[in-house]
Amino acid sequence: MKTSGIFFLRRPPYRVQLASPRDGHGHGWQLLLGERHSQRGIQMLAAMWLGPEADAFMQAHPELKAGDCLDLQLDRLHVSRDEIVGFVERGDLAPPRWPAAAEDPSALPTPPQVVSCGVHPLTPSSPHMPHSIVALATVKKRAQEAARARKSADEACPYPFESAAAGSFKAYYEAEIQRMQAEQAEQAGAAQEASQEGQPS
Template sequence: MKTSGVFFLRRPPFRVQLASPRDGHDHGWQLLLGERHSQRGIQTLSAMWIGAEADAFMQRHSHLKAGDCLSLHLDRLHVSRDELVGFVERGEPAPPRWPMAPTEDAGAALPSPPQVVSCGAHPLTSSTPHMPHSIVALATVKKRAQDAARARKSADEACPYPFESAAAGSFKAYYEAELQRMREEQAQAAQPEGQPS
């Protein structure tokens, strides 16, 4: 089973000796990962990254620590000793979970967590076909809704979030607000010049 997504490190990656060498490699990198799958808890998993690409990535990003986010493509996900495990095919650093708030004075910027909504995703099981994010930044929901409205797609057709989740509700609200804004702009553009609005 393959999946991809953004995960956070539960501790820095560490180099391990492989009990049975794979593809000519006798060592790999162990990544202990987490993903928030509900408001009640975190799904944990363990991934192994093997090969020259893994070594190069770890050398470039030797500063990785617990809490850092990675965008990973995982393969061969399976349950072993009551834990979900897999192998990393490729990966890259992901934006921090709580980006700095934009301000005029960058030196005065304070960490500001984005507003989030729950997607209502279910916990992972060995039969889960993919690994959905259950917590989504409202800014992402708003952008997707605006893009869908501009592309003239219906809200139901374009909504990428689970049915009846908070994220889906927010998506539809933003979609309606964007349609209203577009209608108002068209009405203003259609008014003859000099006419009071």
């Protein structure tokens, strides 16, 4: 899944050595990001940027610090340990959206369990989303319920499709589908073993 938008750095980017080389690269740049649509709603993300474009960008902008804004395109978003993670496909500097916060990074609010939910780009309001802020635990619960009800992620997602909440919903939905499939495979294997044990040799 891909998403594009303006993100702010929660700390300066740092170079990491990859234990398992990925896409032919032995190292990459770790970006701890926040996505904010209001002063209260923040989605936490972590992204890895690989390749010569990442190295060139970091060499050109060694002064990057917490609070700086980046215009990024992220790919392969998924949930890992209750955090949304992915890979940077394209990046550029963005003008500061919250100058006061950028001047004082310690003033950035960092609630760990909040997702900002923007308004649907095609409608003036979202009837199924009366509030702009939704708890990440609520997103996870709705995604799990949709997966168990055998609904598709696009059909069941109650959030604007380009919002952070929608991205989190789909990532949690996919994680729940994988968990259910693994559980079914385990149950089928156990049933097969039981039936084999019950047959006379």
